[in-house]
Amino acid sequence: MAYQDEHGERRRIVVETPNERREVVHSEQVRHPQSSGISGATLAAVVIAVIALAAVMILFVINRQDTVNNNATAQQPPQTIIQQPAQQPVQQQPPIIVQQPAPATQPAPVIVNNPPPAGGSTSGRVSDDSTIQTAIDKKLSNDPSLASLGIMAVVLNGKVTLTGVVKTESQKAQVERVVRSVKGVKSIDNQISVGY
Numbered sequence: 001m002a003y004q005d006e007h008g009e010r011r012r013i014v015v016e017t018p019n020e021r022r023e024v025v026h027s028e029q030v031r032h033p034q035s036s037g038i039s040g041a042t043l044a045a046v047v048i049a050v051i052a053l054a055a056v057m058i059l060f061v062i063n064r065q066d067t068v069n070n071n072a073t074a075q076q077p078p079q080t081i082i083q084q085p086a087q088q089p090v091q092q093q094p095p096i097i098v099q100q101p102a103p104a105t106q107p108a109p110v111i112v113n114n115p116p117p118a119g120g121s122t123s124g125r126v127s128d129d130s131t132i133q134t135a136i137d138k139k140l141s142n143d144p145s146l147a148s149l150g151i152m153a154v155v156l157n158g159k160v161t162l163t164g165v166v167k168t169e170s171q172k173a174q175v176e177r178v179v180r181s182v183k184g185v186k187s188i189d190n191q192i193s194v195g196y
Contacts (some may be wrong), residue, residue: 158186
């Protein structure tokens with residue numbers, strides 16, 4: 001501990017006794033510790049100010065991150081989920097469009113229908129697809145080895161997508177051969193799984 005102020009005191013004390021009289025010099029050094037110039041209240045005020053400043057900075061950073069996250073969310077394009085309808089053996093249904101609810105800050109999603117073909121109307125293509133669909137369903141249900149497999153076929157613009165589960169690769173190939181034999185089938189996307 002450093003001492004800033006040091007001073008000495010000298011006192012003369014006269015001691016009288018019945019036999020004698022004597023004078024005693026008494027000296028004393030008094031030391032005062034150096035004060036730092038900052039009182040306890042000032043130190044407490046500084047500590048509170050530093051804590052308050054840190055809290056304001058943390059809140060600012062958190063608020064800025066929320067703003068960035070909200071801006072990023074608002075810039076994402078709306079999501080549209082297209083779900084294929086359940087197969088009807090008689091008629092092909094158009095796809096069902098299911099939209100996820102958009103947050104209040106996003107614009108409404110835009111639904112774009114497939115443009116008509118360059119050659120004319122779509123009614124010929126739809127009737128061709130429904131005719132192909134009916135023929136495929138009939139062939140699969142009339143074949144006893146394939147009827148119990150539960151294979152689904154979807155026809156769109158002459159392209160057939162096959163889905164389902166079979167026990168062997170030969171059954172998968174047999175289903176594809178039967179579907180390929182239907183008039184009007186342009187291509188086959190065989191997504192049948194081989195499982196148990």
